[in-house]
Structure formats: structure tokens, C-alpha cells
Amino acid sequence: MKTYLRILQFAKPYSRFVPLYTIYTVLGIIFGLLNFTLLIPLLSVLFGTVGADDAAAMVTTKPEFSLSLEYFKDFFNYHFGQVILEKGRQGALLFVCIIIVCSVFLSNLFKYLALRVVGALRAHVVKKIRHATYERVTQLHLGYFSNERKGDLMTRMTVDIQEVENSVVNTMTVVIREPISIIAFFVVLFTMSVKLTLFTLILLPLSGILIAGIAKRLKRAAQQGQESLSFILTIIDETLSGIRVIKAFNAEPYILDKFNQQNDRYAHLQRSIANKRDLASPFSEFMGVTVVAGLLWFGGNLVLNQQSELKAEEFITYIVLFSQVLVPAKAMSAAFSNIQRGLVSGDRILKVIDTKPQVTDKPNAKVLPEFRHEIEFQDVRFGYGDHTVLQDINLHIQKGKTIALVGPSGGGKSTLADLIPRFYDPTAGSILIDGHDIRDYTTESVRDKIGVVTQESILFNDTIFNNIAFNKTDATEEEVIAAAKIANAHEFIVKAPEGYQTLIGDRGSRLSGGQRQRLSIARAILQNPPILILDEATSALDTESEKLVQEALTNLMKNRTSVVIAHRLSTIQYADEIVVLQQGSIVERGTHEDLLQHGGLYAKLTQMQLVS
Template identity: 55%
Template sequence: MKIYFRILSFAKPIEKFAIPYIIATILAIFFNTFNFTLLSPLLDTLFSTGKPATGGVAAVIGKFDLLGQFKLYINETINTVGKIGALKIVCTVILVSVLLSNFFRYLSQRFMEDLRVHTLLNLRKTVFNNVMDLHLGFFNNERKGDIISKVSSDVQVVQFTVTNTLQVIFKEPVQLIFYVFVLFSISVKLTLFSLLVIPVSGFIISKIVKRLKKQATAAQESFARMIGFLDEALSGIKIIKAFNTTQRIKDKFSLENQYYSSLSRKMARRQQLASPVSQALGILVVVIIVLYGGSLVINGSKEFSASDFIMYIAVFSQVMQPIKAISDSFSSIHSGIAAGERVLELIDTKAQLTDKPDAIEFKDFSQSIVFEDVSFSYGDNQVLHHINLTVPKGKTIALVGPSGGGKSTIMDLIPRFHDPLTGTIKIDGLDYKDLKVDSIRATMGTVNQESFLFNDTIFNNIAFINPTATEEEVIAAAKIANAHEFILQTENGYQTTVGDRGNKLSGGQRQRICIARAILANPPIMLLDEATSALDTESEKLVQDALNKLMQNRTSIVIAHRLSTIQHADTIVVIEKGVIAETGSHSELMSRNGLYRRLIDMQSFTD
């Protein structure tokens, strides 16, 4: 229940929806119950002999006995204006009662739907916002499909289960109380006997749904794996087809799909079994009541009249509806709780990088970025060892070295995607941890090896960092990035949609749009992570020319695949096995005949 109430907290302010819902529901229940009690005066009117009422109706009637008062009034009306006049009154009251019952039921459903949508809005917003705030390391360890499943499917399951259960918890018990009150008003002895079905039904149903939560958890995890398979298959469709592994991927998905379907089938069978069991028990009790109560009526008992007995049977047949709804809610709540645990687990995952309470805003970069004895590790694998590095303003620093040496890790530490294990990173003499993360990143622009574009227009991709940019500003950025000409040749120019991840464009075209995006941002610091490594020679030349324009009058940190592109860097830092092996200009490093010289010679040989 702790999980249930925590999920319910996302409905705040719940009183805005709960109070009108409670009022409308009580009125709907009152008129719904009243509809069934009107069966007795209707039958009395239809089959009346015109004589004074006998039995319970002729007895002394309390002023709060609305049904008794109404039956007495109808009986008097029959004696004064006849059965037709009395029948018109009864039918009018039935019509008004039914209309009011349905009107208030509509209102209650409307208020509950508002609560459901409000809860879903808050829950999904909280989950997504928390995911966006998490550190990059989290996404390296989690399957994207599992995250998508939690944000979409699990949240939907939680929302419907919780709000439906909330509706059942209030509405059905109140409806049951109204029905039981009417039954007791007719016959206490008969009602005490008939209500024995409720605890028996509850015990049997609890045994049926006992294993549902475990199955629901397994089903949610299986669905998340299917979403993960789908995401990977769509992302790697070219590789799958190139290596003729389509059937293997199909089989992998099919196997998980069969497992999920099997779990869903077992859960559905258990959930569906609860309702017939409770209904069967109810019918059994109704049959016994008809035999017992009918014998009393036939034998002329004064405990209740024939019309009251028929009304009793009609009301008791409805008693099973709220019991059935309650049993169904208990059988389905396990799915909601299981999904709720997965969603709350994602919400409870805290970002490792958070601003200190007294963190200050960093404004203008004016001096340098400094690494002081910085070490870093991914889990138990330490990838950087005591790095000391200074990046002065206006200079170009190139990071080179063998793969796996730690270049990209250094690049990730600069915009504070991670915090170092030990040591300090400072910008203009200020410790990163004393500054707001967003203000640090606001001074930086990034162009990565993977040129990621959003499934939007070319214009919006370039203007991503500045949605209010004018057409002239976007075109100017595209011209500097050597992208303007090919953009004009596309189907709709700057309004051409680039497709999923920009797959309608070539690698060089995507990269130049990414550079245009960085140019429009106009940051004082540029981070270039192997921005030309995946391009052909012609595209590389265009992109490198665009990068040279981008780096003018800026502080640049560059990771280069082709060492020939960074020979004019102010400082070249050679990283090997997590340590700085060499530092200097191109000519200085070449004269030392060290690792940098060997890398240059190897690349010259392969070229």
C-alpha cells in the first residue's frame, strides 16, 4: 500500500477532483438504489386490488422511511384517482430518478477522468524530467528500451490501475452499503443469511489472485525487453540485413513475444476467474433466497409482501455488482503495483551530478580551463591517472593517442558530464563543483564523431540551440559551415526534413549541419571529438574547412583521428593508457622521436 499511496501523491491537489467526485457519486448511488426500490410501488400499483395496504406497508411508517411514505401515498392515490393516475405518478418518479442517476453518474465519471489525466500528466512529467537530469553513465548501463517502456507503458498501467482502484474503493463500498441498507429494511433475517456469500467470495478470490503481482512484474520486464529488441533492430537494420541475420533477430523477438504472451494469458485467466466465481456464489445464494423467501410469501407470511420480495431479489442481484468490481480491482491492482515499482525505481534514481545549494552562475570565460591531478574511473576500471592540463583562452589544444587511452573521457569531463574520481577541474580559477552545471555548458559547443540530428527540418536542427534565430542568422551559419549550397539543392531547402537521426543526408552533410548548429550557438569554447573521422576525403575537406572557420577566435579542444588535421594546434597532448605521455607543438613532438612521431609515421605509411 505504501507504493499505492506514493503513486496517488501525483494526483495532488487531489481534493480539487475528489470532493466533486464524492458528491456526484453519492447522489448517483442514491438515485440508482432508489430506482430498484421503486419496483415495489410499481408492482403494488399494477396488481393492487384497491384495498388498504397490508403487511409492512400498512404498519406505522417512520417519517424518514421515504419508500414507505411513497408507497402509502401511491396506495392512497389508487383509492382516490384510480390505478391509471397512480401509475402515471410512479412512472414519472421512475423516469426522473433514472435521469438523475445517469446525470450524476456522468458527472462522477467526468471528475474521475479529469483526475486520471491529471495523475498521468504529473507522473509522466516527473519520470521524463528525472530521466533527462540523470548522468550519462546511467544510460551506458541501462537498455534504452527498458527506459522507454517505463516512461510509456508502465506509466499508463500505473495511472489506469490506481485511478480505477481509487474509484472502486469509494464508489463500490458506498453502493454496497446502500443496497444492504435497503435489504435490511425489508428483512433482517434473510439479509444476514444472504450476506454470508461476501466473506466466502473474498476468501476464494484472494486465493485465486495470490500470484498475480509476481507474474505482473515478470510481464512488465518482458515487455521492456521486447521494446529494447525493437529499438536495437530498427537502429541496426542496415547491419542486420547486411549480415543476413534477419531471421535470427525475428526468432529472438518472437521468443520474447511468446514468453510475454504466455504470462499475459496466465494473468488474464486468473483475473477472469475471480468474476465468475463471485457471480456463481451470488447466483447460488439468490436461488436459496428465492426458495426460502418465496415459500414465506406463498404461505402468507406477514414479514414482507410479494412486491417487497421481488424488490428484495432485484436489489440483492445488484449486490454482486460492487462485490464483482471490488474483486476485479484487487486482481488488477497487482499489475499496477508491479508497474509502479518499476516507475518509482526510475524516479528514485538520483543524478550523480547536482548543483551545490550555493552554486554560482559562471558567466564569461576569460582565462583558462585547468585539470589539477585529475583521475577518473568507470566502475573498477580506472582510465585516467593524475592528469594535469591547462587550456588557455584562445588556444587550440589537440588530444591524440592510441584508442582507449582516455581522450574521449577527458573531453567528457570538460562539460562536466562526469566528475573526476580525484583531483579538481577549474575554469577561470573556479572549481567546477562550485558552479552551476548549466552555466558551464552554456560556454561550450560540441561537434561529435556521431553527427546526431533530430527528425525535424534542416532549419530547426541548425536553430536547435536558439529557436528564436532568424532565417538570416541560420543561413549565415550554414554558409560558414559550407552547408548552404547542398541545403538549397534538397527538396524543400531549409524546410527539408532530415529523417530519423538525419538518415536522409550523407555523413558529410549531417556533420556540416552539426557544425552550423555550433556556429549559431557562438560559444567561446569548442569541443571537437573526431568530427571528421567517419568521412570520405572530399567531405572531410569541406568539413575540415568549416571546422577551421568555427575554431577561429575560439578556445578549442580537439580529438583528431587524422593527425594531419591538427598539426597547426597550439599544443598537442599525447594520451596513452590514461596518462599524458607528451606535450608540445607539432615540430617539438616530431623532434623528440617519441609516441607522437611513431603515430605520424604509422599514419603516413597507411595513407
């Protein structure tokens, strides 16, 4: 119930939907009830119990207005009687048929208008849920994505949201329409016969208890099904990303077997869910018919023994009306069963939405001023849980200087660099830009001053122009071309089929590694940040591409403060300062020549690379 109420929160503002939907629903129910209550005069005419010669059965005096069922009943009977007196039984039959047609038309018209409101509500709720989920995913820190499977996140943002739409949002109408329908039917039934209606109220709750038991088991199966589907999407994502490795190792049978195991499990769970869900509707119908049969036996005996206040035609109408109570009751039981799967999906979506970002702006965060002097690490520590990644980091980076971070893998180089743009916040100590703790300033204003070029070129399935001008929507063609020229990318771009408007494919798959990297550099050049973080931007390239990219990097680093993470030590020999990290601590620092003379870890690493 808690999950359902949370999902309902996304329907705000309710004033746009609920009042209008309620009005249309109530009017639709009223005219729907009128269709069935008109059966009494229709049967009376057909069975000959009312005619022009039966004045005692007619209301001859126009009733006084009052808001009651009795008034509307007498009002109809008065006019019905007038038609019988003037037109006879055939005229009365025509009159009733016309009223029924008009009533059915109005009933269905208001049902259609109510469905239009529901359609707008559904689109509104799903849009807000999808927006909230995607927004939260973009706000989460990088460590979250290391701990979560991408396939699982994709399932939550697509399949789970679709499931919420199908089984939760669509059944929101049940919360309003069906209870009103049942109440309205029972009000009419009580006015017709209190004794018979009380008899039905004893039998109906039994089916509700049994259906609730089915729904409980359905929810457990649905939860397992969604988890299995997320595994399937993870396998698909890994297959598409690693298809080259799969083929190289002849691993198609292995990966197919892995996929089939999850696929078979998901199919089994889906069959189990379908069996339980599909049981609710026929079971509720069977129980409903059983109640109707019991009512026929009980009420029929009363009518036959003349112990009931109902006439034969009234009793038939009562049975027809009661059978219509089963329609909303059946709809509620079916919705209650269907909604369980949606609530499982809702829980999974809300779990993402409720995840608190670890890097957030303070309530009074200000905009970081222009970078002028230095970046400083003061006693910085960082770790994941009990695992320490960085400890006691003290470092000054002067404006305009190039600092290189080197050391064995796992030493904390990338983590140290990631702390500057606040991809993470330190667990102890502080990072200052011109004496300002970056946690006191907005994340956006801090990252505006930093450009990042990573080892893996992160490009998007868009044109070359849009990749270079990423998030700089006001960039002109001249600015983009100038950035591409500085990055040594203009020459290969103009040779592309459509120049700067050429689509580069998923993750830039239509380009070579060097071309992708030069586009990443052009993107950073266009941003024109005063601080650069270069995470081993040339390590995966061939010699020719490396030379072009290194020239582009040199152009990019001019007059900028640069933090360079390097595995190829030959690329950072001319850095102003080299910082050697080992097991999360700074063990050496100095220029290339100083560190070689010192004969420490840096000298050993350099010697190893020269030998190799």
C-alpha cells in the first residue's frame, strides 16, 4: 500500500484529473443504473402487468421535487403513466426503448470522457516517474554505477516503468470508479430489498479473501521475474559490448548457454505469474455466479411463497442489477492481482529514486570564482567503506603548471584526480581552489572550470559537430572548426562523408581510436577550461595516432593547469612536477631528473619500461 501511495504522489496536481474524472464517472454510473432500472417498466409492459386500464399501478400526480431516489422513481412513473394513458402499451414500449437508447448513449459518452482523463493522467504520471528516475541516475556518484549492473538499471528505467504504467497507473481508475459503482448498485438494491441484499453481503467477502491469497503469491513471483529480466539485459549488454572478445575466444556456445539459463528461468517465472494472475478473473466470476445462484434460490423461494415485497418483474430486475455488481467486483479483483507485479516494479523504481547522492551542494553553496592561483590538497583521505584508497594527501598545484601522477596500478591516481571535479568528495581533509573549499561551492561551478580527457573516448551516437559542441549549444561552426584544428582533427573530419554532420555511430564506432581521442580533445578545447585532467589519453593508440594526439594535447595544455595520469612515463618527462603514488600515499615527488637521481620507485618504473 505504501508503494501505491508513493506512485499516486506522481499524479499531482490531482486537481487536473480527479474532480473531472469523478464527475464523468458518477454521471456514467447514474445513466448506467438507469439502463437497468428501466427493465422494470419494460417488463411490466411486456408481461401485461401494467396497462391503460390499470390506473392503480400508475402515479397520477406529479411528485414534488426532492433529492431522493423515490422522487426520480415517481417522476419517471408519472410520465410513464401519462404515455400509457395517451399512447397505450405499444406507445409505452417505444417510450421506454427510446429512454434506454438515450441512457446508454449518455452512459457510454461519460465513460469515454472519463477514459480521456485517465489517458492524460497515465501519461502525466509515467512522464514524471521516468523524469524522476533519470534525473536521480544522473545525480548519483560514480561509485554507484560500479556497484550496480547496467542491465538492472536499464530494466528499472524501461521495463519496470512500463509495468507500473500497465498495472498500477491503469488501475488507478479502479480506486475511484469501481467502489462508486458498487456503492451505487447496493444503494439501489437496498431500496428494492433489504433482506436479499443482506444475504448477498454475507457471501461476497469469501471470494475477496481467497483472491487476496492468490495476489500475495503473485507478488513474490513478480519480484523474482523482474530480477531475472535484469540479468538477461545485463547479459545482452555485455554481449553487444564484448562481441569481439566472444568471437575471438569461440565463446558463442558459452555465452548462449549463460543466456539460455536466465531465459529459461524468466520464462518459467512468467508462466507462474500468468497462471496466478489469470486465476483471479475466472475464480471471481465463478464465486460471483455461485452467489447469484444462491440468491436465485433464496429470493426465488421468497417470491414463489409470496414472502417477498418484490414482484416477479422486480425480482428479475434485482437479479440483473446484482449481476452487474459482479462486473466492478471482478474488475477490482483482477486489478488487485495485476497490480502486484506493478508494485514490485514500483519498489524497484523508488529504490533508485530514494538513493541519496553522496555528492551534493550545500543549501547556501555559492558560485566558485575564477581560478587564479592554485589547487591544494590538505590531509585528504578517501575510501569505500573500510577500504582506504587515499591517505594523508598533501599537494599544491600552481596555476599554469603540469603535474603528473604516476605509480603502480591501484595506487589511487585516478581517484585523486576524480576528487578535483567532485566526482567524489573526500572522507577527510579538504580540496581548495584559491583557498576555497570546493564543497562550499556548487558542483556545476566547480566542473565548469575543469576539462576531462579520459583513456577511453566517451562519445555519443550523434554527429561530429554535436560531439565537439557537447553541452555548448551556442557554439558556432567557426568555433567548432577552430577547436578541431587545434586538436588535429579537422583534416579527417572534412574527409568524412558529410563532414562535421557525419554520424559517428554508437560510442564513435565508425572512427579509429586516434580519431575518437582527437574529438574528445576538441570537445575539451571548445569548453576552454582553465584546469585539465588527462587520464592516460594516449596509452591505447598506435604510434602515428599517438603522435597526432600528443600534439593535440600539447596544444590543449598551453596556458592551462594540467593534472596528467600517465602509465607511459615517456609522455610526462617534461612535467613541472611528478607525483608518485603507491598504495594510496605519495611516496615521491619532483622533476623527472630529480626522481631518476633519487633511485626510488619512479626510477625503477622507468627502468622497467625501458627494458620492456
